[in-house]
Amino acid sequence: MLEDVKVLSFTHYLQGPSAVQILGDLGADVIKIERPEGAYERHWSGGESFVGGESMFYLLAGRNQRSLALDVRSEEGKKIVWDLIERADVIVENFRPGVMERLGLGYEAASAVNPGIVYCSLTGYGSEGPYRDKPGQDLLIQALSGLAMQSGRADTPPTPVGSAVVDQHAAVWGAxxxxxxxxxxxxxxxxxxxxxxxxxxxxxxxxxxxxYHLNGTDLYDRSASGISSRFHQAPYGVFATFDEWVCLSLNDMKTMGAVFDDAEMAEWTKDDQFRRREDVNSRIAQHLRTKSLAHWKTVFDERGVWYAPVNDYDAIEDDPQVAHNGSVLSFEHPRAGKVRVLAHPVKYDGQTPGINRIPPSLGEHTAEILRDLGRTEAEIDQLIDGKIVRTNSRA
Structure with a gap:
C-alpha cells in the first residue's frame, strides 16, 4: 500500500523503530540510517534476550527495512544523507529535540531542499516546551502522566504497566x-x-x-479489594479462585447472585455496584475462592458471565484466537535461526502484512543504497576505507 513511499529512519530504542516498522509493513521503502557501530537496540535487549548473538530488542522492530551504516557527522556522510533527503518522502527521527538541528538535518533545512518532505519527530514531551530537554522514557512517562497512579491496590505503591505501552502508543500515533x-x-x-x-x-x-476528572468527576481511590480501575463499578478486576486466577468485568448483580446462589447479592442494584463497590468485590472474591477455575468457567459459560482466565505467555502461545488471528509470525535468520515475533496487528482485505525483509545486519544494504544514488564501486570502496560507511561484508 505504501510501495511508492521512501522513508529515511534516524531512529533508535523502541518508539522510533516501531513507528517505521509499521510503515515498512505497509510496503514503504524504509532506510535505517545508523552509526557505523550500530544503533542502540542492536547492543541491548530486555531480559538479556539475545538469540544467536542477535538482540531480540532489535529483531522485534527491525523488519521490512534496509540498513545504511553511515557517519552522518562527516562531510562525506552528510552529502549522502542530503542525496537521500532529496529523493525521500518521509523522515522519521526520535533523537532528543535539537540533535537533528545540530547535525544540520532539522525540519527547516530538510523542507528547504525538499518541500514535499513529511518530517516526523518522535520525542519524550514535544519538540518545544518546559520539559523538552528532560529524558523521555516509557516508565518515567507512566509516572509523570498519572498512568501509574491508576493501577495497584490501596495498600501498594502506584503500579506502572509492565510493558512499554507508551512507547508503542506514541509510535502508532507517529505512523x-x-x-x-x-x-x-x-x-x-x-x-x-x-x-x-x-x-x-x-x-x-x-x-x-x-x-472524567477534567469534567468534575471525583475518581474513586485505588481499591483495597482489587478493583482494576478508579471509575468502574464492581465486580471489575482479577480474583483468586481455589487454584488459579480469573478476571471479571461489568456483570450485573442478578446474574452474579444466581451464579453464587447468593440471594442477597441478587438484590443489589447498579447503584450498589458503584456506591458499595468494595463490598461487592469482596463478597464475590469470597465466593470465587471456594472452587476451581475449571468449575467457574463452566458455570460462567452457562450464565453468560463476562470473564477471562488470566493467561501467562505460555498460555498465549497456545491460545486458539492468537493462532486464528495470525498474531505471531516467524522468519529464518542467518545467525539467530528461527525467530518468532508479533505480527502487524491489522488485516487488509483479510490478509496480514508479512515480512519482505528480515531485520538487516548492520550496513547490509549500504552498498546497494549507494549504488542507487549513483556512486561507483570505486567511490563506495573509498567511503568504506575512510570509515565513512560500513558494510556487513567489510565490518
Whole structure:
C-alpha cells in the first residue's frame, strides 16, 4: 500500500523503530540510517534476550527495512544523507529535540531542499516546551502522566504497566500522523511537520478516567479489594479462585447472585455496584475462592458471565484466537535461526502484512543504497576505507 513511499529512519530504542516498522509493513521503502557501530537496540535487549548473538530488542522492530551504516557527522556522510533527503518522502527521527538541528538535518533545512518532505519527530514531551530537554522514557512517562497512579491496590505503591505501552502508543500515533500528512500532500503538494511524543500518548491512553476528572468527576481511590480501575463499578478486576486466577468485568448483580446462589447479592442494584463497590468485590472474591477455575468457567459459560482466565505467555502461545488471528509470525535468520515475533496487528482485505525483509545486519544494504544514488564501486570502496560507511561484508 505504501510501495511508492521512501522513508529515511534516524531512529533508535523502541518508539522510533516501531513507528517505521509499521510503515515498512505497509510496503514503504524504509532506510535505517545508523552509526557505523550500530544503533542502540542492536547492543541491548530486555531480559538479556539475545538469540544467536542477535538482540531480540532489535529483531522485534527491525523488519521490512534496509540498513545504511553511515557517519552522518562527516562531510562525506552528510552529502549522502542530503542525496537521500532529496529523493525521500518521509523522515522519521526520535533523537532528543535539537540533535537533528545540530547535525544540520532539522525540519527547516530538510523542507528547504525538499518541500514535499513529511518530517516526523518522535520525542519524550514535544519538540518545544518546559520539559523538552528532560529524558523521555516509557516508565518515567507512566509516572509523570498519572498512568501509574491508576493501577495497584490501596495498600501498594502506584503500579506502572509492565510493558512499554507508551512507547508503542506514541509510535502508532507517529505512523498515523505520517499517513495523514502524506494524504494531505496528495492534494496540496506540500509536506509538513509531524510531532508525536510519549507524554501526550500517555495522556491519550487515559482518555476515559482523565476526561472524567477534567469534567468534575471525583475518581474513586485505588481499591483495597482489587478493583482494576478508579471509575468502574464492581465486580471489575482479577480474583483468586481455589487454584488459579480469573478476571471479571461489568456483570450485573442478578446474574452474579444466581451464579453464587447468593440471594442477597441478587438484590443489589447498579447503584450498589458503584456506591458499595468494595463490598461487592469482596463478597464475590469470597465466593470465587471456594472452587476451581475449571468449575467457574463452566458455570460462567452457562450464565453468560463476562470473564477471562488470566493467561501467562505460555498460555498465549497456545491460545486458539492468537493462532486464528495470525498474531505471531516467524522468519529464518542467518545467525539467530528461527525467530518468532508479533505480527502487524491489522488485516487488509483479510490478509496480514508479512515480512519482505528480515531485520538487516548492520550496513547490509549500504552498498546497494549507494549504488542507487549513483556512486561507483570505486567511490563506495573509498567511503568504506575512510570509515565513512560500513558494510556487513567489510565490518
Amino acid at each position: 498515523l500522523g505520517v499517513l495523514a500528512a502524506l494524504h494531505r500532500r496528495r492534494t496540496s503538494g506540500e509536506g509538513g511537520k509531524v510531532d508525536s511524543n510519549l507524554f501526550s500518548a500517555a495522556l491519550d491512553l487515559q482518555i476515559e478516567p482523565l476526561n
